[in-house]
Amino acid sequence: MAKISTSDFRNGLNILVDGEIYTIVEFQHVKPGKGPAFVRTKLKGVENEKNIDKTFRSGENVESIRVEHQPYQFLYADGDMFFFMHQETYEQIPLERSRVENEKFVTDGMICTLVIDVDNDNVLYAVPPDQIEAEVIDTDPGVKGDTAQGGSKPATITGGAVVQVPLFISKGENIRVDTRTGDYLERAKSK
Template sequence: MSKVSTSDFRTGMNILIDGEIYSIVDFQHVKPGKGGAFVRTKLKGVVNEKNIEKTFRSGESVESIRVERQPYQFLYSDGDLYFFMHQETYEQIPLERSRVEKSEFVSDGMICTLVVDVDNENILYAEPPDHIDTEVVQTDPGLKGDTAQGGSKPATISGGAVVQVPLFINEGDLIRVDTRTSEYVERVKSD
């Protein structure tokens, strides 16, 4: 960890405030006619995802945190632990289920992103890719003629998540899901 001055702020920089890591979304240097200059910032929590606004005095120092996003392959889960493997070193890392975001979308062999605090060598959390191709494990059969209304039905996918899919989707179909919104995107053509 290193100290940085407010004059060194850049969009995307990660700083430590009250024990939480925040990323600078926007900042503005303000020099009022009266009083000292200050820096107005908009911050987003890296782990807690809170959006806050904070004002710093010009020249004030804060802790800078180096955060990296690294690809890891999900291997398996054992109880509440999820095991990931680094793609180059083959190092295996266990991670608690509470630190795996949207764990219901994570399935064997999937390449996930682990967000790492490089200075402390601490893994903050893991997240699945934005879009995944997955198999429908369970869903009710659709009725012919119901597609005109554009209806939907629940379907359980291989990771265990339940998403709303169009009526023409059947068990065994391969579909693409947006993990950020938990929404069906399209049916994937099998080769």
């Protein structure tokens, strides 16, 4: 693990704080008129899911955690375990459900990103792609006259997630969804 200064902070950097790994979500260098400068940060726990605010003295050294983002294919879920396979080595990795972000959007065969702590060879968490294409498997039928300007209705997509879609979307249609927010984006283009 490498020591870095607060001047090297950037969003997305993983650091060790009180023995836990946190990702820097936001940071701000503050130079008050009186007293020493400091860095105010918002941190998100990688393993513990806690969100904390922490202030560091300007120039203070912290330990940086090296992580790699590797593509793995989701194979199946068995109870509270999700199983992923590396595309080149065919190595299979089990991961607890709680360490799979937005797991309701993960479907069989999907290529997800596994974030791995390089120093300890430990899988921290898995993330589905930011945008996915999914089939609407259940929703109320559309009615003639429903427009894109109107309201929305709930729709269940493959994988079991429920998203709000425009009234004109029907069962069996493919749509694009943002997995970070759970928002409907658009109808999927025909292939």
